Amino acid sequence: MxxxxxxxxxxxxxxxxxxxxxxxxxxxxxxxxxxxxxxxxxxxxxxxxxxxxxxxxxxxxxxxxxxxxxxxxxxxxxxxxxxxxxxxxxxxxxxxxxxxxxxxxxxxxxxxxxxxxxxxxxxxxxxxxxxxxxxxxxxxxxxxxxxxxxxxxxxxxxxxxxxxxxxxxxLPDRELSAGLAEVIKYGLIDDLEFLDWLETNIDALIKRDPEALNYAIARSCQNKARIVSLDEKESGVRALLNLGHTFGHAIETGMGYGTYLHGEAIAVGMVLAAQLSQAMDWLSQEDVQRVVRLLKRCHLPTTIPSTMTADDMWQRMQVDKKARDGKVRLVLMQKLGLSLLTDQYDLTQLHQVLTLGQQEMTT
Amino acid sequence: MxxxxxxxxxxxxxxxxxxxxxxxxxxxxxxxxxxxxxxxxxxxxxxxxxxxxxxxxxxxxxxxxxxxxxxxxxxxxxxxxxxxxxxxxxxxxxxxxxxxxxxxxxxxxxxxxxxxxxxxxxxxxxxxxxxxxxxxxxxxxxxxxxxxxxxxxxxxxxxxxxxxxxxxxxLPDRELSAGLAEVIKYGLIDDLEFLDWLETNIDALIKRDPEALNYAIARSCQNKARIVSLDEKESGVRALLNLGHTFGHAIETGMGYGTYLHGEAIAVGMVLAAQLSQAMDWLSQEDVQRVVRLLKRCHLPTTIPSTMTADDMWQRMQVDKKARDGKVRLVLMQKLGLSLLTDQYDLTQLHQVLTLGQQEMTT
The missing domain is CATH 3.40.50.1970 (Rossmann fold)
Structure with a gap:
């Protein structure tokens, strides 16, 4: 224990x-x-x-x-x-x-x-x-x-x-996978060592190996507890825990609650955050592929649902708790294992990411 | 100002x-x-x-x-x-x-x-x-x-x-009167001097004399601000502000929201609290009559509605935020201008007060 x-x-x-x-x-x-x-x-x-x-x-x-x-x-x-x-x-x-x-x-x-x-x-x-x-x-x-x-x-x-x-x-397989999306999130936010560990142990987690699960859960909780202790009411660093969430919430509300599991929508959201980060020259294509590959090994979706347009996505993203006086702030990745909250992104690049986001990425 | x-x-x-x-x-x-x-x-x-x-x-x-x-x-x-x-x-x-x-x-x-x-x-x-x-x-x-x-x-x-x-x-007359019930409450809780002032000036308040209203409002706010500053989350002294409220809430829910104005129900509640305090030998009959007279001068009700039984009242009083592990605590008056929160009352006496509470008191 x-x-x-x-x-x-x-x-x-x-x-x-x-x-x-x-x-x-x-x-x-x-x-x-x-x-x-x-x-x-x-x-x-x-x-x-x-x-x-x-x-x-x-x-x-x-x-x-x-x-x-x-x-x-x-x-x-x-x-x-x-x-x-x-x-x-x-x-x-x-x-x-x-x-x-x-x-x-x-x-x-x-x-x-x-x-x-x-x-x-x-x-x-x-x-x-x-x-x-x-x-x-x-x-x-x-x-x-x-x-x-x-x-x-x-x-x-x-x-x-x-x-x-x-x-x-x-727990049904689909829900286990959805949970793994949030586990992977901690690696991407600021724990590259954990991301490496996950790439090595993801199959053990999917097979519900108790030791692997206990380790991944404790490490995730440690990460979350540390960030929450620094910023209980989300005036700063805690917002990083929302990596993928502004995109993901748009998918969840757009598809109707319950169609996508929260973790599934967040998986797509993390891919979109990675792609926008790549458009800003923060991540390499290989970095983005690493994220997509890991999520796919968990059988998680990595593209925007075909029934949602880029405009649907953007409209829904604007109602977001991280917005400030109307400007939507996003959690992006400066590099793998180092995320930041920013409104300094290019709306044209964002629109392009949302437009291409329905397409499967080659990995 | x-x-x-x-x-x-x-x-x-x-x-x-x-x-x-x-x-x-x-x-x-x-x-x-x-x-x-x-x-x-x-x-x-x-x-x-x-x-x-x-x-x-x-x-x-x-x-x-x-x-x-x-x-x-x-x-x-x-x-x-x-x-x-x-x-x-x-x-x-x-x-x-x-x-x-x-x-x-x-x-x-x-x-x-x-x-x-x-x-x-x-x-x-x-x-x-x-x-x-x-x-x-x-x-x-x-x-x-x-x-x-x-x-x-x-x-x-x-x-x-x-x-x-x-x-x-x-403001309609009826709502002005309902507000005066809460003003009178501050006198009864712990401001006897204000209670005396109210007895002298109640007609000016009912006629909406601006100077009298400004004074009564400021003094009420000072009383409330002082008590709230001592106990923001109501772990102690703030509960005194609920004088008459446990009885009053029972009347409000029992009659259906909107039938009695909040202040009207609280007026009846303060009379019942005074009567139970008298049953406990804390108030004299003259004290209780003083409370009833002042409320009546504001055209406020002072008896339990004829459609509610003592048992209705008691059932509804038991769902109260001041209850602790099932025991209902009441704000009563040790003397005029000195209230306290207590569960040390006699249930038989309470039942008697609720039973007789539909009867007009001679003043």
Whole structure:
């Protein structure tokens, strides 16, 4: 078992990573102040793991809310189901919410905790690779709006995060791949050594080798924890974690939530970021091919969907949280393993990248 | 013009109180960081004041969202109209929201600001007495849920509050009276001198004498600012501001949002709190009669609606943010001008107060 700490002063918390952690009270009970526990999960995850985690909460007053499964349900309307459950059970400000599931469950549970009675505590138990390496760490919570992803939300840090890697055994291949997109992202942002390691070990990860998975998850969490500790509210360096996301969010909203998995859209987005970086002479063609090859080995998409035009993409990219007074800022790569946030790109080059982005790159 | 400061370290802000402040850029422009301004108002207030405030924002990119008027629209669903407006206008994290209206507009605008892109800034321009003396100050924001009032929300402080007392000239009598309930509350909590002043000057307030109104508003804001500065997130003394509110919220939800104005329900709630305090031998009958007489002079209700049973009241009171692990805490009065938060009351006595609460008290 490894512990990674997210250092945020009073709001610091541990991430426990290992096998067989579910159901063990020692990882949750010290982090619960009251008697009321509301487990939030979804229709897919709850039959697999809800009973398994119950022993961890023994002695407490446990209730559960089960949400429909999918990004298309990450809305204010479905969020209200959590409030219905909390108020129906007469839970008060000492209640603790527990997110059991993937990124959607984690983001919604965290946001519900941020807003219920103006703020209660919560614990993350992520069960997908994507949630384990990314969304469950760092306190970003929220829901989508028809016009933009994660546009409504709050910064609200959990009390602790429990990553039981055994839960990956039941994860569909497609979701494992989507999670690997976010793992690869950490290599591209500022950890070239990890990128090299991934190129060597990607097949082991796809085969769900436990040792490889534990290493990749812990290293991803360390990377994320370091960046979040430097900049909790994303006034600077934390924006680098959005590599590929401005492009990716455009694909997710353009195709309709749930058509592309978040990690799949981010894979395409990282390729587009790499291609624009190449157009600016920061990356070589070989660098870009390296990115594309690694993503393809994970069976991830690397081109813009054929039904989306460059103009569709651009329109949707303009609604982005990194925009400042109307100017869209992008995370690009100065070299492999060194990303930066910038608005100093050429709109004509961007348009060209978006226009050619439907074409498969030769690698 | 008077300025009252809410001292909250980095989040400190001024409340400007006076006549003829609307439309003056000097009270808003120093508090706006970007170029994008979204004014949120309602169908009643916007025809009266929207044009009047525009000169204050000259040089900025101004948009407006107009909500339906009434507590029954203080919901997550209507909140989404603000997000629709912000995203439709492609507003980013540098945007400033401006609440122009009463408590409902202020609470919803503040909550939208707390959540939009995980937090943008906002300014309060309250146009009802209730909003001017209470809801626009202190950073409590949120919406109602069918099962409880203000159950979904955030603490989010405004950049400044502009109280133009000229706006009270268009306020319906019933709403003026509802605002006076919250003014009287400050006297009962811990300002006996103000309670005495109110008994002498209540007729001047009801006749909208500008000098009396300015004094009462400034003194109310000073009281609120002092308490909020001591306890921003309501872990202690701030709960005293909820005198009458646990009873009042039960009436508001029980009768259906919008039937009783918030201040009207709180007036009844303060009478019930006084009666329970009398049952505990803290107040004399004459003390309780003093409270009832003052509220009646403002034409406020002082008894539980005849359609609500004691049991209805109690059921609804149990869903309350001041509850702790299931136990409902109430703000009661140890003597006039000295309130406290306690769960040390007798349930039988409470039940008796709720049972007799429909009866008019002789004063």
């Amino acid at each position: 490894k512990t990674v700490t997210v250092n945020l002063g009073e709001r610091s918390y541990p991430i426990f990573i290992g096998q067989g952690l579910l159901g063990n009270p020692e990882f949750v009970q010290p982090y619960i102040q009251g008697k009321q526990v509301m487990i939030v999960s979804n229709e897919t995850v709850s039959p697999l793991y809800l009973e398994k985690i119950l022993p961890a909460f023994q002695g407490l007053n446990i209730e559960a809310v089960i949400l429909p499964d999918g990004e298309q349900y990450k809305t204010l309307e479905v969020l209200n189901q959590i409030f219905d459950g909390l108020l129906g059970a007469k839970f008060d400000r000492q209640a603790t919410l527990v997110a059991l599931g993937g990124g959607v469950v984690g983001d919604m549970t965290g946001f519900a905790a941020a807003c219920y009675q103006r703020g209660v505590e919560f614990i993350q138990i992520p069960t997908t690779l994507l949630a384990q390496v990314d969304s469950s760490v760092g306190g970003k919570t929220g829901v989508n709006h028809a016009l933009g992803k994660n546009m409504i939300g709050a910064f609200h840090q959990p009390q602790c995060v429990i990553v039981d890697t055994d839960t990956l055994n039941t | 008077k300025t009252v400061t809410v001292n909250l370290g980095e989040r400190s802000y001024p409340i400007f109180i006076g006549q003829g402040l609307l439309g003056n850029p000097e009270f808003v422009q120093p508090y706006i960081q970007g170029k994008q301004v979204m004014i949120v108002s309602n169908e009643t207030v916007s025809p009266l004041y929207l044009e009047k405030i525009l000169p204050a924002f000259q040089g900025l990119n101004i948009e407006a969202v107009i909500l339906p008027d009434g507590e029954q629209y203080k919901t997550l669903e209507v909140l989404n109209q603000i997000f629709d407006g912000l995203l439709g206008a492609k507003f980013d994290r540098q945007a400033t929201l401006v609440a122009l209206g009463g408590g409902v507009v202020g609470d919803m605008t503040g909550f939208a600001a707390a959540c939009y892109q995980r937090g943008v800034e906002f300014i309060q321009i309250p146009t009802t007495l209730l909003a001017q003396v209470d809801s626009s100050v202190g950073g409590k924001t949120g919406v109602n849920h069918a099962l409880g009032k203000n159950m979904i929300g955030a603490f989010h402080q405004p950049q400044c509050v502009i109280v133009d007392t000229d706006t009270l000239n268009t």
